[in-house]
Amino acid sequence: FQPMLHSFFMKASVMMGIYDPFSLAFFFRALYAALNIWSLVALWKYFEKKYELSSKWFLLISLIWFFPYIHVRTSSENLAGIFISFALLALVNHQHFLRAGILFGFAFLARYQIALGLVGLGAVLLIADRGIRKKHFLLLLGFLIPIALGVLIDRYGYGNWVFTPYQYFKVNILEHVAERYNPYPWYQYFLWVLQLNPFISIPL
Numbered sequence: 052f053q054p055m056l057h058s059f060f061m062k063a064s065v066m067m068g069i070y071d072p073f074s075l076a077f078f079f080r081a082l083y084a085a086l087n088i089w090s091l092v093a094l095w096k097y098f099e100k101k102y103e104l105s106s107k108w109f110l111l112i113s114l115i116w117f118f119p120y121i122h123v124r125t126s127s128e129n130l131a132g133i134f135i136s137f138a139l140l141a142l143v144n145h146q147h148f149l150r151a152g153i154l155f156g157f158a159f160l161a162r163y164q165i166a167l168g169l170v171g172l173g174a175v176l177l178i179a180d181r182g183i184r185k186k187h188f189l190l191l192l193g194f195l196i197p198i199a200l201g202v203l204i205d206r207y208g209y210g211n212w213v214f215t216p217y218q219y220f221k222v223n224i225l226e227h228v229a230e231r232y233n234p235y236p237w238y239q240y241f242l243w244v245l246q247l248n249p250f251i252s253i254p255l
Contacts, residue, residue, distance in 0.1 A: 198216075
């Protein structure tokens with residue numbers, strides 16, 4: 052899904068005579084950063100008004116050092132986060148459950164692990180509304196639309212019918228392949244931090 056999104060822009064740039072990979076990398080990073088800023092500012096404005104928050108908190112949070120670094124990465128986690136931010140905005144600010152479901156579905160296509168958070172969100176909605184409502188079906192319907200699109204994209208990309216979320220689950224969970232990737236102890240990050248300059252790394 053994500054490589055195909057990128058390929059559209061890359062093919063368009065080639066048609067316009069732009070072949071430089073560094074220009075394309077800069078374009079994608081600028082695009083991801085702009086979408087992140089847009090979604091987070093929109094979410095902040097909603098919560099600022101709802102809970103009468105002070106703008107200084109948003110400024111303080113925005114200055115956390117790793118945010119700019121993360122926001123320009125063209126990773127699947129970043130793309131999923133962008134979709135989730137816009138989905139939450141559609142859900143809480145506009146009550147557009149179908150649109151929110153579609154955006155949540157695209158977040159899932161970008162990063163399958165998002166499913167754990169979406170299950171938690173669904174449980175919270177059911178508890179808050181004390182049962183199943185029509186809007187929940189709209190949310191589910193919206194979620195299934197990108198999933199169906201993802202199946203078609205995979206059929207085109209792999210050349211045969213395959214349901215990649217299940218394959219991901221089968222390989223990494225049932226066959227335990229993920230467990231064999233860098234099996235460091237839980238305290239390894241602390242050791243890495245101490246290996247750096249502790250006067251800089253520990254405060255960060």
